Amino acid sequence: MENDLRSESRVGRFYGVGVGPGDPELLTLKGARVLRECSVVVVPKKGSHDASYAYSIVRDLIDTGRQELLDLVFPMKKDLDQLVSYWEEAVDEIHRRLIDGKDCVFLTEGDPFFYGTFIYIYRILRERHPEVEMEVVPGVTSLNASAARSCLPLVNGDDRLAVLPATYEGESLRKALQEFDAVVLLKVNSVFDKVLDLLEELGLAEKAVFVKKCTAHDEEIVRDVRSLRGKKLDYLSLLIVRK
Amino acid sequence: MENDLRSESRVGRFYGVGVGPGDPELLTLKGARVLRECSVVVVPKKGSHDASYAYSIVRDLIDTGRQELLDLVFPMKKDLDQLVSYWEEAVDEIHRRLIDGKDCVFLTEGDPFFYGTFIYIYRILRERHPEVEMEVVPGVTSLNASAARSCLPLVNGDDRLAVLPATYEGESLRKALQEFDAVVLLKVNSVFDKVLDLLEELGLAEKAVFVKKCTAHDEEIVRDVRSLRGKKLDYLSLLIVRK
Numbered sequence: 001m002e003n004d005l006r007s008e009s010r011v012g013r014f015y016g017v018g019v020g021p022g023d024p025e026l027l028t029l030k031g032a033r034v035l036r037e038c039s040v041v042v043v044p045k046k047g048s049h050d051a052s053y054a055y056s057i058v059r060d061l062i063d064t065g066r067q068e069l070l071d072l073v074f075p076m077k078k079d080l081d082q083l084v085s086y087w088e089e090a091v092d093e094i095h096r097r098l099i100d101g102k103d104c105v106f107l108t109e110g111d112p113f114f115y116g117t118f119i120y121i122y123r124i125l126r127e128r129h130p131e132v133e134m135e136v137v138p139g140v141t142s143l144n145a146s147a148a149r150s151c152l153p154l155v156n157g158d159d160r161l162a163v164l165p166a167t168y169e170g171e172s173l174r175k176a177l178q179e180f181d182a183v184v185l186l187k188v189n190s191v192f193d194k195v196l197d198l199l200e201e202l203g204l205a206e207k208a209v210f211v212k213k214c215t216a217h218d219e220e221i222v223r224d225v226r227s228l229r230g231k232k233l234d235y236l237s238l239l240i241v242r243k
Numbered sequence: 244m245e246n247d248l249r250s251e252s253r254v255g256r257f258y259g260v261g262v263g264p265g266d267p268e269l270l271t272l273k274g275a276r277v278l279r280e281c282s283v284v285v286v287p288k289k290g291s292h293d294a295s296y297a298y299s300i301v302r303d304l305i306d307t308g309r310q311e312l313l314d315l316v317f318p319m320k321k322d323l324d325q326l327v328s329y330w331e332e333a334v335d336e337i338h339r340r341l342i343d344g345k346d347c348v349f350l351t352e353g354d355p356f357f358y359g360t361f362i363y364i365y366r367i368l369r370e371r372h373p374e375v376e377m378e379v380v381p382g383v384t385s386l387n388a389s390a391a392r393s394c395l396p397l398v399n400g401d402d403r404l405a406v407l408p409a410t411y412e413g414e415s416l417r418k419a420l421q422e423f424d425a426v427v428l429l430k431v432n433s434v435f436d437k438v439l440d441l442l443e444e445l446g447l448a449e450k451a452v453f454v455k456k457c458t459a460h461d462e463e464i465v466r467d468v469r470s471l472r473g474k475k476l477d478y479l480s481l482l483i484v485r486k
Contacts, residue, residue: 018383018387020271021381023273024272025271025272025273025276026271026272026273026380026381027271027272028263028268028269028270028271028272028383029267029268029269029270029271029272029275030266030268030269032272033268111383111387111390111391112391113387113390113391113395113396113397113398114387114390114397114398115398115399115400115402116399119396119399120399122396123396134394136390136391136392136394137269137391138264138269138383138387138388138390138391139383139387140261140271140354140381140382140383141384141387144261144354144356144357144381144382144384145381147354147356147357147379147381148354148355148356148379148380148381149379151377151379152356153356153362153365153366154356154357155356155357155358155406156358156359156362156363157358157408158408159358159408160405160406160407160408160415160419161405161406161407162403162404162405162406162423163398163403163404163405163406164403164404165400165401165402165403172403172422175422176403179415179418180405
């Protein structure tokens with residue numbers, strides 16, 4: 001594949017493409033074009049036997065007869081040294097294809113620079129191989145898509161927005177809920193009951209909407225967030241608190 | 244136009260479509276489809292002689308022979324009563340077409356529920372005409388696009404993000420800059436010098452990037468934000484402060 005380009009000894013371009021929150025139609029026109037044009041599609045996975053959510057969104061656009069799928073495993077580990085070794089190995093795999101003249105596109109759900117594994121790969125690649133041209137194609141985030149799907153105008157006028165991942169201290173979450181007009185809690189599944197306690201205490205439980213896998217075929221929108229107490233929740237879920 | 248649908252006496256659907264930050268290719272596939280399918284395209288403008296930025300992004304997709312362009316003026320006024328009268332008049336104009344069976348799409352730069360005039364129209368229409376089916380098609384925000392274009396990974400891991408419009412008190416801005424890993428200041432043009440003073444005081448001036456009309460043909464990215472002191476800045480500009 002791509003042998004006709006080799007003679008130019010051109011280094012391939014590296015793209016990070018945000019494929020959006022779940023609905024294949026929420027990919028951008030540019031994302032769709034870049035996906036078609038690259039000869040290598042990098043597919044991040046949590047485990048070697050897991051399916052990739054990002055890939056599931058764009059699978060119909062990819063021609064596996066013409067394009068290489070490069071599966072890369074990024075386990076959900078807490079140990080930073082171990083994670084770094086996975087990232088570095090991933091960068092080596094990608095770089096081998098780039099110096100072969102192949103354009104590579106790394107798939108990320110949502111937006112590449114918005115809580116994506118892509119960020120780590122981008123940083124290591126830029127540091128080790130600064131000669132590689134990189135481009136990030138932004139995408140629709142689950143944040144914006146969740147507001148749209150739950151009919152909840154997120155911010156307007158002078159409103160202030162805070163976005164927090166789930167690993168916050170109780171006190172900083174309390175302050176954000178008190179001081180901001182809209183607060184979005186990402187990856188809320190692991191701490192949901194504690195968050196609900198705080199919402200009850202602040203009188204905000206009725207201002208919250210829970211959204212799971214926004215715009216995907218198995219999307220769930222729950223307005224009575226109290227009904228979720230004690231339940232096992234999906235990793236791809238968030239909570240919007242709109243005062 | 245659309246007379247063939249009248250006999251069903253179907254009420255048209257109302258769409259809000261986020262057309263993205265400026266590059267026409269950053270529209271979503273769904274946004275492009277909805278734009279083609281609607282017989283009325285609602286174009287918000289600041290003044291009757293002004294061009295619409297959102298329209299300029301998608302003009303090549305619109306067939307003015309087949310689709311009606313409905314220009315609506317939303318002046319930049321501070322007086323709420325006056326603004327409400329503009330919004331209500333706009334809702335009347337749109338509703339007249341909806342009851343005529345015409346699907347209408349309201350263009351918004353970025354995302355419809357992220358600081359858009361669309362929010363006011365949506366709320367009034369929902370209140371007055373709850374029978375109208377509405378759908379919001381989310382878009383790529385200038386926030387995500389600016390991070391992509393300025394090669395600045397916005398948030399990852401446990402990072403916390405605050406988004407503030409420019410009309411904040413000094414103290415709340417100071418707190419946000421101290422407590423959050425990334426702060427995005429929208430519409431920063433009117434208060435830029437004051438913000439710069441605060442960034443200098445907090446030692447953050449070198450962590451800031453200024454982005455004007457992100458991904459548009461006249462985009463500007465300024466990393467030496469000190470060079471902007473005293474200058475007249477564009478309304479469609481923002482500042483990312485990334486610690």
